[in-house]
Amino acid sequence: MASVSKPITKPPETGPLQTDAAFKRRKKLKNSLKAYLFIAPAMLFLFFFNFFPIIYAIFLSLYQRISVVKGVIPPAENFAGFANYTRLLTDPDWWNAFFNTIGYVFGSVFFGLVVALGIALLLDKVKKGKEFYRVAFFLPYVTSLVAVATVWYIIFSPYASNALVKPNPDRPGGLVNWVFAAAGIPMQRWLIDDRGIFTIIFANGGKVDWLSGLIRLLVVAALIIVAVVAYRRLNHTLGVWVSAIVGAIALLVGWTVIVELAHLFPWTGWAGGPSIAMVAITVVAVWYSLGFNIILLLAGLTNISRELYDAARIDGARGWSMLISMTIPLLSPTLFFLLIVNTISAFQAFTLFFAILPSGPTRSVQVLSTFYYEVTFKRGSGTDTAGFGYSSTIVVFMLLLIVGINQLQQRILAKRVNYD
Numbered sequence: 001m002a003s004v005s006k007p008i009t010k011p012p013e014t015g016p017l018q019t020d021a022a023f024k025r026r027k028k029l030k031n032s033l034k035a036y037l038f039i040a041p042a043m044l045f046l047f048f049f050n051f052f053p054i055i056y057a058i059f060l061s062l063y064q065r066i067s068v069v070k071g072v073i074p075p076a077e078n079f080a081g082f083a084n085y086t087r088l089l090t091d092p093d094w095w096n097a098f099f100n101t102i103g104y105v106f107g108s109v110f111f112g113l114v115v116a117l118g119i120a121l122l123l124d125k126v127k128k129g130k131e132f133y134r135v136a137f138f139l140p141y142v143t144s145l146v147a148v149a150t151v152w153y154i155i156f157s158p159y160a161s162n163a164l165v166k167p168n169p170d171r172p173g174g175l176v177n178w179v180f181a182a183a184g185i186p187m188q189r190w191l192i193d194d195r196g197i198f199t200i201i202f203a204n205g206g207k208v209d210w211l212s213g214l215i216r217l218l219v220v221a222a223l224i225i226v227a228v229v230a231y232r233r234l235n236h237t238l239g240v241w242v243s244a245i246v247g248a249i250a251l252l253v254g255w256t257v258i259v260e261l262a263h264l265f266p267w268t269g270w271a272g273g274p275s276i277a278m279v280a281i282t283v284v285a286v287w288y289s290l291g292f293n294i295i296l297l298l299a300g301l302t303n304i305s306r307e308l309y310d311a312a313r314i315d316g317a318r319g320w321s322m323l324i325s326m327t328i329p330l331l332s333p334t335l336f337f338l339l340i341v342n343t344i345s346a347f348q349a350f351t352l353f354f355a356i357l358p359s360g361p362t363r364s365v366q367v368l369s370t371f372y373y374e375v376t377f378k379r380g381s382g383t384d385t386a387g388f389g390y391s392s393t394i395v396v397f398m399l400l401l402i403v404g405i406n407q408l409q410q411r412i413l414a415k416r417v418n419y420d
Contacts, residue, residue: 116293
């Protein structure tokens, strides 16, 4: 019989190459373990003081009639499911605070960045005393916000008064009304006036019917534009009829939302614009954030090479064209960072509203943070704080709102940021 030869198997390599690879893996794992051990305290701190409160707030939002003296876990009979979320979405006070917050965030962030950019551009051209101006503008930012709010409360004081004399409507109190009186402008009840700024400027007898109609036309035009854009974007992928149906649905849904919101907030109220009190608080917020914004914008302007400006001037660029085409694109990383930081800070604003309004915010200046405080500590009764579950729902919505707006900002603006 012929013998069958067995295949020869190659013995596993135990040479220096395999030894070096195993040694590198063990060394990498050892270094990783060291890194994890070093960051473990910080991660535990973040979990217990950042992530755990968020998870616990989501948990509490599913309960009602929560008592703080009966333990951290509410009883099962108080489980409400999504009842708090349904209540929130149908609460006119919530929607009022929501739209007030959106207006405050837009006003404080937009005007804060625009004014800070203008001042930074002027300071960038200053040759002497630049350090003095930096300190002068930044000083209010490191001052206690309560002290700042107290000073501005005195500045916006409507009428002269003291402990023994009643307020005198004919005698100005704060600096702003004193200037108004000297200029012959009617004095205003700053910080306590709920009238819209457009109502005062344009209205006759407190009515703004023409502006209300204009806003309706603008809303309808915006909805039509959204429907047309949806149709054109989807036309090439879904076909003519499907994209037309999607555009019509978008128009119908948008109009339905506007109509429902109009029931909660009359058109005349919207047309009146932000209240005088909200405008005054926004001015304070813009002034307070100037120092931080100016310092970072000045640092960004310093990093722009002067040779680029010289080359642009040789090419004929001047003034606005140089600002729009060169300065702002090169400042885009700083502007984008400030946009994110200021937006988050504006959504979290509480101290300014609480300190500058001693009697509490009125309806026209009620923002989400003050609404949360009112629901939690004023609508409850003692230790049996019925507002904890509902206020936790407000926190969850605020978190989703801030994260959603930041993601929207990054998706829209991040592609236009120039990091080169």
